[in-house]
Amino acid sequence: MPHTLAGKIWDQHVVRTAPDEPDLLYIDLHLVHEVTSPQAFESLRLNGRPVRRPDLTIATVDHNNPTRGGYEAAEETSRRQMDALKENCAWAGIQLYGLGSRRQGIVHVIGPELGLTHPGKTIVCGDSHTSTHGAFGALAFGIGSSEVEHVLATQCLWQRRPRDLAVDIEGELPIGVTAKDLVLGLIAKVGISAGSGSAVEYRGSAIRGLSMEGRMTVCNMSIEWGARVGMVAPDDTTFAFLEGRPQAPQGPDWEAALERWRALPSDPDAEFDSVLSLDAGGLEPYVTWGTNPGQSAPISGRVPEPADETAERALRYMDLRPGTALQDIALDRVFIGSCTNARLEDLRLAASVVAGRHVHPRVRAMVVPGSASVKVAAEAEGLDRVFTDAGFEWRDAGCSMCLGMNTDILAPGERCASTSNRNFEGRQGSGGRTHLMSPPMAAAAAVAGHLVDVRELTR
Amino acid sequence: MRPLRVHRGRMAPLDRDNVDTDQIIPKQFLKRVERSGFGPFLFHDWRRDEKDFVLDRPQHRGASVLVAGANFGCGSSREHAPWALEDAGYRVVVAPSFADIFRSNCGKIGVLAVSLPEGRVRQLMEIASEAPETELTVDLERGLITAPGFEAGFAVDPFTRECLLNGWDEVALTLRHQDQISAYEARWGAATPG
Numbered sequence A: 001m002p003h004t005l006a007g008k009i010w011d012q013h014v015v016r017t018a019p020d021e022p023d024l025l026y027i028d029l030h031l032v033h034e035v036t037s038p039q040a041f042e043s044l045r046l047n048g049r050p051v052r053r054p055d056l057t058i059a060t061v062d063h064n065n066p067t068r069g070g071y072e073a074a075e076e077t078s079r080r081q082m083d084a085l086k087e088n089c090a091w092a093g094i095q096l097y098g099l100g101s102r103r104q105g106i107v108h109v110i111g112p113e114l115g116l117t118h119p120g121k122t123i124v125c126g127d128s129h130t131s132t133h134g135a136f137g138a139l140a141f142g143i144g145s146s147e148v149e150h151v152l153a154t155q156c157l158w159q160r161r162p163r164d165l166a167v168d169i170e171g172e173l174p175i176g177v178t179a180k181d182l183v184l185g186l187i188a189k190v191g192i193s194a195g196s197g198s199a200v201e202y203r204g205s206a207i208r209g210l211s212m213e214g215r216m217t218v219c220n221m222s223i224e225w226g227a228r229v230g231m232v233a234p235d236d237t238t239f240a241f242l243e244g245r246p247q248a249p250q251g252p253d254w255e256a257a258l259e260r261w262r263a264l265p266s267d268p269d270a271e272f273d274s275v276l277s278l279d280a281g282g283l284e285p286y287v288t289w290g291t292n293p294g295q296s297a298p299i300s301g302r303v304p305e306p307a308d309e310t311a312e313r314a315l316r317y318m319d320l321r322p323g324t325a326l327q328d329i330a331l332d333r334v335f336i337g338s339c340t341n342a343r344l345e346d347l348r349l350a351a352s353v354v355a356g357r358h359v360h361p362r363v364r365a366m367v368v369p370g371s372a373s374v375k376v377a378a379e380a381e382g383l384d385r386v387f388t389d390a391g392f393e394w395r396d397a398g399c400s401m402c403l404g405m406n407t408d409i410l411a412p413g414e415r416c417a418s419t420s421n422r423n424f425e426g427r428q429g430s431g432g433r434t435h436l437m438s439p440p441m442a443a444a445a446a447v448a449g450h451l452v453d454v455r456e457l458t459r
Numbered sequence B: 001m002r003p004l005r006v007h008r009g010r011m012a013p014l015d016r017d018n019v020d021t022d023q024i025i026p027k028q029f030l031k032r033v034e035r036s037g038f039g040p041f042l043f044h045d046w047r048r049d050e051k052d053f054v055l056d057r058p059q060h061r062g063a064s065v066l067v068a069g070a071n072f073g074c075g076s077s078r079e080h081a082p083w084a085l086e087d088a089g090y091r092v093v094v095a096p097s098f099a100d101i102f103r104s105n106c107g108k109i110g111v112l113a114v115s116l117p118e119g120r121v122r123q124l125m126e127i128a129s130e131a132p133e134t135e136l137t138v139d140l141e142r143g144l145i146t147a148p149g150f151e152a153g154f155a156v157d158p159f160t161r162e163c164l165l166n167g168w169d170e171v172a173l174t175l176r177h178q179d180q181i182s183a184y185e186a187r188w189g190a191a192t193p194g
Helices: A005-012 A038-046 A076-092 A107-114 A128-136 A145-154 A179-190 A212-225 A236-242 A251-262 A309-318 A344-354 A372-380 A383-389 A439-448 B044-049 B080-087 B100-109 B118-130 B158-166 B170-175 B178-191
Strands: A014-016 A023-026 A029-032 A057-060 A095-097 A122-125 A139-142 A156-159 A163-170 A198-203 A229-231 A274-279 A286-288 A296-298 A333-336 A364-367 A415-418 A433-436 B006-014 B065-068 B092-095 B112-115 B135-139 B144-147 B150-153
Touching (some): A005 A139, A014 B178, A038 A145, A057 A076, A057 A107, A076 A095, A107 A122, A107 A128, A128 A212, A145 A156, A145 B100, A145 B170, A156 B170, A179 A212, A179 A274, A179 A296, A179 A439, A198 A212, A212 A344, A236 A251, A333 A344, A344 A372, A344 A439, B006 B118, B065 B118, B092 B118
Parallel strands (some): A029 A057, A057 A095, A122 A139, A163 A274, A333 A415, A415 A433, B006 B065
Antiparallel strands (some): A014 A023, B006 B135
């Protein structure tokens, strides 16, 4: 019988299956961070339970570490969480890439960077953007703290098989249109809950043509339309990215792994429960105008008339009037960062826009690399100088203002162009207003002082 | 976790779609390393910014069933969201649909997430607004929600149902299958070197 990519990985990981029970699924890689794990470790200790496979578990601090000044600059409450993670990892024998480590960074950036994220693996993390790792053809999904505890104790999870949903994206992305615009355009089309209950496989020539960084951006935002899992079939682009990375298989193991990985893509006649499609050639740069990632429009557009109460609420919160040209929306802040868009390629694209230009005097702009390694690599290319010469702040790695758990937050009423993934009310700071977009679009907005079509700025 | 078989309680109607977990418990309250104490911060920003926020109206004080709009609990996987609901006294959430991770998290901590058709949820919203003293009975064993003049059947995942009815600790349940896990590890580890 033909199988889908998700179905094959699922079948390879079933430890136990029985009528009326979900499947007991084996987890190959568990990523841990400081915010969703302390309660899980506490419960293990209270129940006298050890961590079953510390060797399949990796931890880092990302959510609430400061992005300058190191540990000393952290708030007391943030230090407590970072300290707790350190103690818990020491107790359980888990490898921790803590503050100061050259491998520290956003959990979804460092997994692939270290070569820990492989095609065919089951990967979980107490974080909804775990879908990022699906870009490698892994079955990766976000879990809650009770499930974090469950995986620590058993290396397994009880799961129901998700529906198989394919998204065909054919055509070529126009110049100036990125993977971020592709996924924002998709969510605008299908709505923010269309992927509920599904494992999504992104297919088609536009997806094949994306770099691994671009595929990660797309898979990362699967959860923003309700899908826990978003995947791309592994191919030569995937293998080229992984080869030679510290935790990738080496030598004969690499050859054996390639053979396994090449058998993973969905069989040609595999059946999906549903199929959606999108024309890549018709996309423009997208920006959000509302308070969920589905409320977006091409940059050439206007703030729409609210279609329902949700949109009305959103416009009130965003302080926007229907009919306003999106390009007329003035900004206070720009944030380039997050697990969606803070990899080297993202920073290169943004830097190419700001090179030789200057941040608008009203705007405060910052770049937060996705990991300590991304920061080092960017500095080796001189990208830090491009940004700082243009008036950007150049920070240390972390989640930072994507969710504002450290001190990088918007003040009430401030309006921000952000390369992150969520424009929810208060997400980047209580009362703050977020417009999501791609790194080049955010870079262009920093220069212009308002939302702008990067293609006009760079023409 | 605390078992949940039959729950009786008053309702609070939150007539909004796509309520995300950032609203249920804003990020500034995620820094606790304990599992309890999140209740006072439930819907913190909405309570602060909106006069007469529905959950704070005197007639809804002490409500233990939250009736909400579609796609409830979307966004972040933070289990702090159901912890906050539970800590604030809510044991049941009724909505037309839920985000997957939120629904799963609820089932792990003894909060029942019930999906009902939109029309039935609308009816409950109306009852909650017009007759807030009404007690709703949520019978998980029979899969039935009743109130005077209202009755609706519901289904939940059978495994989640068993765990909730019995208050089972899922980890303990899984540890009974350790032999199967070890056998899998021996088999799978050999097949995937490196």
